[in-house]
Amino acid sequence: MSSGPTLRIDLDSGVPAYRQIVDGLRILLVSGKLAPGSELPSVRRIAVDLGVHFNTVAEAYRTLAEEGWLELRHGRGATVVERDAPAANAEKVTEFRRRLRALVAEMQSQGASAAKLSVELRNAAIELDL
Amino acid sequence: MSSGPTLRIDLDSGVPAYRQIVDGLRILLVSGKLAPGSELPSVRRIAVDLGVHFNTVAEAYRTLAEEGWLELRHGRGATVVERDAPAANAEKVTEFRRRLRALVAEMQSQGASAAKLSVELRNAAIELDL
Numbered sequence: 616m617s618s619g620p621t622l623r624i625d626l627d628s629g630v631p632a633y634r635q636i637v638d639g640l641r642i643l644l645v646s647g648k649l650a651p652g653s654e655l656p657s658v659r660r661i662a663v664d665l666g667v668h669f670n671t672v673a674e675a676y677r678t679l680a681e682e683g684w685l686e687l688r689h690g691r692g693a694t695v696v697e698r699d700a701p702a703a704n705a706e707k708v709t710e711f712r713r714r715l716r717a718l719v720a721e722m723q724s725q726g727a728s729a730a731k732l733s734v735e736l737r738n739a740a741i742e743l744d745l
Numbered sequence: 746m747s748s749g750p751t752l753r754i755d756l757d758s759g760v761p762a763y764r765q766i767v768d769g770l771r772i773l774l775v776s777g778k779l780a781p782g783s784e785l786p787s788v789r790r791i792a793v794d795l796g797v798h799f800n801t802v803a804e805a806y807r808t809l810a811e812e813g814w815l816e817l818r819h820g821r822g823a824t825v826v827e828r829d830a831p832a833a834n835a836e837k838v839t840e841f842r843r844r845l846r847a848l849v850a851e852m853q854s855q856g857a858s859a860a861k862l863s864v865e866l867r868n869a870a871i872e873l874d875l
Contacts, residue, residue, distance in 0.1 A: 646850075701855060708858075727834060730873075732870075734870075743859040
């Protein structure tokens, strides 16, 4: 991954590092920016680079391995594997709608304007349509 | 609230009841469906209606009181209060973008199609523009 897409996390954001690593890698995996065959750095390497605990990275790698994205290697690296497309899952769209509404309401409650959130939603839709 | 909007939760969804109550009420509060002056039922009443523990509802009410939406009453009911509009917060839009991308990737990873998620995003944008 060193010459490819970069994983960045923000240790001051209040979001647990584990969550940031899983979310960040999953975005790269879903988008294909990390393609099958790509080798991820060792757990130790990532831990040093990001300034987080070894176990945090190992747990994130395990989560993505359980989701079928990674094959863990001895020496604690990981390879992106060819993943069967998941079965189309209509319930996930319902779950998405619920979680999206909750997220929008939470952000509005904290001062994000409806107009700006609307723009973000449309931009995300456009990205998906590409 | 008994003659007004209804709070529903799904105890089988895997989402903690506390989270569902906070999210569900916040959506009603942000949208104005629960307007200032509205009286919410007692904690005990909601707990019985939803089939959850008293403390779960009490904690949800406290969270929304801390956010400035509710004033808790003796006898453990709550009143929706006039809330100062939160200061416009550009950082929240950045946080929203990050969390939205993570949510979209998670749902895609679990089998939701990009096309359907895109429709949901546009629908949510339209709701915000109303």
